[in-house]
Amino acid sequence: MDKISGAVENGSIEYKDFPAHVDEVVCLKGMVHRIREMTGFAFIIIRTARDVVQCVYSPDFSDYRLDDSVAEECAVKVTGKVVKDATREGRYEMQIHNIEVLSHPAELSPIVINKKQLDNIPLDLDLNMRPVTLRNPKERAVFKIQEGIARGFRDFLLSQSFTEIRTPKINAQGAEGGANIFKLDYFGKQVFLAQSPQFYKQMLVPIYGRVFEVGPVFRAEHHDTSRHLNEYVSMDFEMGFIDSFYDIMNMETGALRYIMELLQREYAPEIALLNVQLPVIENIPVVKFMDAKEIITKKYKKKITDYRDFEPEEEQILGKWAKQEFGSDFLFVTHYPSEKRPFYAMDDPADPAYTLSFDLLFRGIEITTGGQRIHDYNEQVAKMRARGMDPADFESYLMAHKYGMPPHGGLGLGLERITMHLLGFKNVRYASMFPRDINRVTP
Numbered sequence: 001m002d003k004i005s006g007a008v009e010n011g012s013i014e015y016k017d018f019p020a021h022v023d024e025v026v027c028l029k030g031m032v033h034r035i036r037e038m039t040g041f042a043f044i045i046i047r048t049a050r051d052v053v054q055c056v057y058s059p060d061f062s063d064y065r066l067d068d069s070v071a072e073e074c075a076v077k078v079t080g081k082v083v084k085d086a087t088r089e090g091r092y093e094m095q096i097h098n099i100e101v102l103s104h105p106a107e108l109s110p111i112v113i114n115k116k117q118l119d120n121i122p123l124d125l126d127l128n129m130r131p132v133t134l135r136n137p138k139e140r141a142v143f144k145i146q147e148g149i150a151r152g153f154r155d156f157l158l159s160q161s162f163t164e165i166r167t168p169k170i171n172a173q174g175a176e177g178g179a180n181i182f183k184l185d186y187f188g189k190q191v192f193l194a195q196s197p198q199f200y201k202q203m204l205v206p207i208y209g210r211v212f213e214v215g216p217v218f219r220a221e222h223h224d225t226s227r228h229l230n231e232y233v234s235m236d237f238e239m240g241f242i243d244s245f246y247d248i249m250n251m252e253t254g255a256l257r258y259i260m261e262l263l264q265r266e267y268a269p270e271i272a273l274l275n276v277q278l279p280v281i282e283n284i285p286v287v288k289f290m291d292a293k294e295i296i297t298k299k300y301k302k303k304i305t306d307y308r309d310f311e312p313e314e315e316q317i318l319g320k321w322a323k324q325e326f327g328s329d330f331l332f333v334t335h336y337p338s339e340k341r342p343f344y345a346m347d348d349p350a351d352p353a354y355t356l357s358f359d360l361l362f363r364g365i366e367i368t369t370g371g372q373r374i375h376d377y378n379e380q381v382a383k384m385r386a387r388g389m390d391p392a393d394f395e396s397y398l399m400a401h402k403y404g405m406p407p408h409g410g411l412g413l414g415l416e417r418i419t420m421h422l423l424g425f426k427n428v429r430y431a432s433m434f435p436r437d438i439n440r441v442t443p
């Protein structure tokens with residue numbers, strides 16, 4: 001009788017372990033990335049889960065006889081001896097003893113993916129061919145780094161006594177207002193796709209104190225812009241018993257610092273491959289919304305046309321200002337006008353035209369919105385009514401307020417947005433593995 005032990009050995013060595021195995025025979029499983037035939041020998045480059053490893057075929061030490069059965073994008077198991085690379089200082093390679101071909105592609109890819117960089121492929125073609133283009137080491141490195149960002153966010157918050165939650169994405173109400181909400185027919189009833197986990201994370205504060213979620217959210221963006229997706233990953237947290245919304249900004253600063261340290265420590269190959277300049281995070285400067293507007297007009301001589309929000313160009317000016325004045329890639333802007341913030345934002349008691357809320361700009365672009373929320377039931381109901389909302393439509397959300405909740409606040413950080421700006425992409429689609437935009441639902 002078969003018995004399942006629960007152990008799955010990969011049986012393949014990782015490149016980082018090569019130095020400890022010099023002169024030993026080891027096994028490497030991966031895809032044939034590239035074959036370069038030379039006179040009397042050949043380089044067979046193997047792409048493993050994270051590495052691209054140089055293996056050398058030569059009749060002098062290979063039992064295997066190289067023929068047409070090994071082609072690019074064959075899945076192979078290679079055995080051979082680890083040796084120092086004679087021509088590249090500090091690098092290692094494998095002298096191939098044998099190659100077992102596990103599978104063959106039906107066709108060769110129409111796109112050359114085994115160069116350092118995909119050659120000027122238009123974005124649309126890159127996205128259409130993602131199952132193939134992601135095989136390129138630089139393209140796949142983007143999402144390894146993205147893994148590190150989400151992992152850092154999660155690990156840091158777990159270390160700060162947060163509880164990880166998973167909230168529904170099919171909802172009776174939208175949380176963020178505005179027209180960018182997807183409507184869905186739900187067995188004859190109209191429901192909505194979650195724009196954010198806002199209601200649920202707040203409801204869970206009286207229960208778990210501090211909660212977070214990393215999950216998909218949906219925004220029906222009607223315009224094709226370089227920084228909006230219709231589905232993106234929102235990294236949210238919400239924390240109770242705060243003294244002020246500065247607690248939220250402090251927690252985010254700690255999380256970002258942890259993320260950058262984690263990337264430096266555990267994602268060095270990808271950071272090097274993509275030539276990423278990781279920001280050093282010490283103290284992040286803070287400026288009030290109206291003071292920021294004044295800086296934009298007085299120092300940068302830009303005429304302000306809208307005092308309710310920033311134009312993208314204004315955010316860029318502020319990014320430049322933060323870098324020049326404080327050497328910081330990040331800038332917190334606080335006290336946004338109440339009329340541009342959602343109904344759950346707490347107004348500033350000192351001046352209710354503004355809210356106890358903030359955005360975080362990274363290199364001149366918004367990556368986070370957050371702030372303190374209204375926790376008092378009557379105050380929340382009054383603000384809803386003042387905005388023409390019917391509190392009866394939000395009965396389950398308001399249960400949290402009605403039956404008691406602590407002062408609290410939180411934030412939402414767009415995973416693709418932070419990835420995009422960390423890696424210097426001009427378009428957010430490069431930072432989404434399989435982006436959804438107004439024209440795209442495949443692959």
Ligand code: AMO
Nearest residue numbers: 196219228229232367368369370410411412414417
């Ligand atoms: P907001 O709507 O500002 O706030 O969203 C928070 C962050 O999510 C990212 N983001 C997007 N990323 C890609 N495509 C989009 N269409 C898109 N829209 C937003 C941005 C933005 O800063 N509930 C609040 C957060 C909170 O207060 O806790 C919210 O969702 O990085």
